[in-house]
Amino acid sequence: MRLIKLVAAIFGLVIIGVVALIIIDVSPYFGMLSSEDPVPQTYQAPSEANITLRSDIVFLSASEMAKKIREGALTSVEVVEGHLSQIYAFNPQVNAVVTVDAEGALERANKADQAFQKGKLWGPLHGVPFTVKDHFSTQSIRTTSGFGPLADMVPENDSTVVARLKEAGAILLGKTNMPPLATCCGTTNLIFGRTNNPWDLNRTVGGSSGGSAAALATGMTPIEVGSDQGGSIRIPAHYNGIFGLKPSEHLISFYGALMPGMDSLIPKMQELHTARHLIHLGPMTRSIEDLQLLLPILAGPDPKDVDAIDIPILFPKPKPLKKLKIAWLKGLPGQFVGQSTDKISMASSKVLNNFVEKLEAASIPLEQRKLSSEYMNRARMTWGSLVSMEYDFFAPALLRIVESVTGNPYAVFPYSYEKYQYLLTDRDRLISHMDEYMANFDALLLPVTLDAAHEHLESKFENGMLANLMENITIDGQEVMVAVAELSYPILFNLTGNPVVVIPAGFTESGLPVGIQVVGQRWRDAELLVVAKQLFEIAGDFQHPPDYKQ
Template identity: 50%
Template sequence: MKNPIYRSVVELRAALGAGEITATRIVDAHLEQIFVHNRAINALVTVDETGARESARESDEARARGEDPGPLHGIPFTVKDMFETKGLRTTNGHKPLANNIPERDATVVARLREAGGTLLAKSNMPAQGMDIQCENALFGATKNPWDLSRTPGGSTGGEAAALAAGMTPLGIGSDIGGSLRIPAHYCGVFACKPTEGLVPRTGLLLPGTVNTVRHMVACGPMARSVADLRLALRIMAGPDGVDPSVVPVPLKEFPLRPLKDHRFAWTDDFGGLPVTASTREAMEKLASDLRDAG
């Protein structure tokens, strides 16, 4: 594999297993992509260059010793800046936390590391994750890689922009009312909001109080393929003994069914919201294509 940029996690795993590339090469390539493009896009706010290179070196040495590499061994990932990362700044996009250095990893970060993943950087977000754009007083605005005059959406906008720009193959974010799904849509990548009680929120800097929106927050993956989402979610899911909302329910593999066995509901304006003519035409075409498929 000559160029690991824009490759899926599944593809990178296969190339690592076949000896076609090293973890060091993968991390170096993504760091170079960050150095070239992040100044204009502002997707990543804290880059752990030293830690990422050291982790990649250790991954290569472990593989050379024939050790079990783990499902993410040698794969870099980035996380939204509201997840605690041990020894690495975590601000929640909030000025009072500008110099906050956690002493622990959030559970999902720890699990990705334990699976062999290499933490590459922290991504930008609106203050405390409470907006559908991606701008804060600490780091400024993140731009959409497809059009720098537009937003990548929010609140997990930094992750979506980084994925779309090839700065990372895998991202981790959070979602209440679309914070993973909206930026994924804006940037042309994939995201999943897991069912409540599936993924621990331990180490996530949650907004509000216990009785407001906190119970609605879900931690989930963002990537450039559905297969990568499935892989990451299996690593992230399950009780951690700290978050009482997470139950020990195993993830199931659901069989693929033909489109004719599904029913779809659709709207082009959600009952009266203004939409462009091109959006309306695209929705009508999608509905027609689904109807033609059975």
């Protein structure tokens, strides 16, 4: 019993390490900035009389928009203007889009239409608008990462994902909100304020790609790109009722997504190597067809990112339903920050069970499986340790916490090369186990988090960083730490590198969307999307939130 308590206590320290950024002394960079300061105006919206809503355009999928532009049924200017009107009309209440380049987008749309008139197409996304999380560098458009010291940061170059979308013909509309440096829960910061869930403005959008998901759900953009270190694509997709893909590790280049400008503010920032093992970038959309459209555009080797791999994205012919092999998990066992993780909410459990029953009714072979508590506890501790060690620029802050609790600054992490090598070796073992586990299945189904979107927490900031991860929320009458509710399921697949797509699966009785993680074998992202599409068409439930149309 004493050993169990010790493990729980140590693991609590691991998670504190994950959010240790919140106590870095960055206050000199903030000046007088505080949580009471007004949120700066990011763009000047036109008067209501000048807003023409185009629900017939903005809720099309990106694939449909591209097709209509190619066929001449829509112009790029029409499409861009429709999205700008949607932003101007609804962003004040949702606060998903934080920077808008209306002039640049309209200028580019005009050029797209002129090119089309001359018989030229720029690529598969010719004339289609997009936004990106404010984590990604955008040339000549500010990129803040939601972090006060970067409030006026204007990069000189595009990140690789932005450059590739532009090369495919897409038009950048603007940037979407995120928590500071993509850490912690929810989507709020001291620069732009809080993003609200379009299904219930009193609830969270999740994080850290929360602005991305809310913008998609409300028709402000048809294409988004997020980053995911512990569920930051998947949790917002689940909470907002949209689709999100966390690809296999290193499938999409990370260049330009590493908190641009931070190396000049915080010593050792250039040594940040988390992208090598845990952070994955991926598309977010309103359809699986759009994920299939975007993955080949975004994926591939990049001379600016030595880790980006070259794997052909080839979509196979769908298998007959009766030949699919699908595993599913009711939950994940074990402990996380000393709390049990094996029970999801009754509302989410009902959606999962209904989803599985629909698949069974379609004669799809399903097998309910389990993962051991030992495996899950080991995976969670390894994830937490790697996050902390690879974010080594805040190691001194973490060590102060550990020392204050244990009297020994090295009680958890000795911060040595040997320890780091041990963790990577342990990670390899965990990956091998998951590879064997998945070898006989086309996909694995499981919940995204313990519940649907919870109500907003009171935003707490320490030196500009969001500090809510250790707060409690209520699930089925029980107090549960936010870290447990939101992180305990997604982080496994950041560690193992498996691709995961979140698909909308249903709704709670109160009308909140619930998603399901569909996990594939490593490097088989294209196959996963084909299978996920089959499953969604049988059992999924995608809807638009009701209050954002004409």
